[in-house]
Amino acid sequence: xxxxxxIKIAIFVLLVGMVCMFTAVVTDHWAVLSPQVEKVNxxxxxxxxxxxxxxxxxxxxxxxxxxxxxxxxxxxxxxEENCTYFRHFTPGxxxxxxxHKTQKEYNISAAAISIFSLAFMILGSLCLVGSCTGKGKxxxxxxxxxxxxxxxxxxxxxxxxxVMRQSVKRMIESEDTIWIEYYYxxxxxxxxxxxxxxFLTGIALLILSMPQMPRNPWETCMDAEPExxx
Numbered sequence: 001x002x003x004x005x006x007i008k009i010a011i012f013v014l015l016v017g018m019v020c021m022f023t024a025v026v027t028d029h030w031a032v033l034s035p036q037v038e039k040v041n042x043x044x045x046x047x048x049x050x051x052x053x054x055x056x057x058x059x060x061x062x063x064x065x066x067x068x069x070x071x072x073x074x075x076x077x078x079x080e081e082n083c084t085y086f087r088h089f090t091p092g093x094x095x096x097x098x099x100h101k102t103q104k105e106y107n108i109s110a111a112a113i114s115i116f117s118l119a120f121m122i123l124g125s126l127c128l129v130g131s132c133t134g135k136g137k138x139x140x141x142x143x144x145x146x147x148x149x150x151x152x153x154x155x156x157x158x159x160x161x162x163v164m165r166q167s168v169k170r171m172i173e174s175e176d177t178i179w180i181e182y183y184y185x186x187x188x189x190x191x192x193x194x195x196x197x198x199f200l201t202g203i204a205l206l207i208l209s210m211p212q213m214p215r216n217p218w219e220t221c222m223d224a225e226p227e228x229x230x
Contacts, residue, residue, distance in 0.1 A: 003208060007143065010205045011128060014150055017197030018121050021157055024191035025114050028053040028083070031168045031188065033179040034072040037061050043079075044072035047179075050187055051111040051164075055083040071181045106167030110160045117156035124149030124202070140209060147206030154199025161191050 024030070028050030037044050040061060047056045059072055059079040127146035165184075172182055 007205070007208055010201050010208065013197055013201045014124075014128075014205070017150075017154070017194050017201060018125070020190045021117060021121065021153070021194030021198060024187045024194060025051060025118060027187040027190075028055055029185035029187040030164055030191070031182055032075050032185050033168075033171070033182050034075070036180050037072050046072045046075050048075055048185060051107070051114055051160075053083055053085050055081055057081045075185075106163055106170065110163040110167065113156050113160040113163065117153045117160060120149045120153035120156060121198070124153060143205055143209035147202045147204075147209060150198050150202030150205065152202075154195050154197075154202055157191055157195035157198060161188070161195060164188070 029048050030050045032046065032048040034046040035044060043058050043060050045056055045058055047054060049055065057075060057079045058081075059075075059077045061072065124146045127142045127149060131140075131142040131146065168182055168184075172179055
């Protein structure tokens with residue numbers, strides 16, 4: 001396969017990774033939390049949240065969807081939903097969902113790291129645009145920083161995923177929490193796909209932008225221009 005074709009495929013995969021990561025950052029279905037339901041024909045409160053927003057949903061549990069020992073949900077059931085944005089930098093807020101200050105700090109960290117991921121994606125995209133519109137050696141040269149920026153973006157995505165996972169874990173393990181069950185939703189899955197595509201394809205683009213090594217040691221000597229004897 002020709003080198004330019006490989007680069008075009010890498011750029012397409014990067015576009016898919018950027019869409020997945022951007023979707024994960026702006027949506028609020030990273031994790032779904034639910035309490036235990038003890039009685040039938042009553043309303044329970046489930047929650048789903050992302051990096052910036054928390055949504056609580058009041059779901060009516062009827063005898064048709066109630067099982068003994070079951071939890072509130074699924075979240076797809078109809079119900080009244082109320083969403084509020086996290087006040088990340090306001091002390092004492094969001095205490096209902098974040099039982100401990102440490103959990104809130106985890107969420108702040110995940111949100112901040114995701115901003116770095118988006119920043120690296122923007123820088124990588126600018127390098128790709130310059131590579132596609134440039135001429136001469138500048139086209140190949142800009143692919144190297146583009147690959148590095150996308151790899152850094154994927155790395156930041158992974159860190160954000162791990163921080164969010166630890167935040168949810170501490171929230172569930174807390175003695176004071178009302179949430180007994182959780183699962184990671186489609187926004188978290190988009191972030192995972194974005195991490196894999198951005199990191200691996202960024203490394204691949206960096207490798208493709210490197211000068212091709214000679215297959216045999218003597219190729220460099222054979223291609224060298226002969227010295228002129230005066």
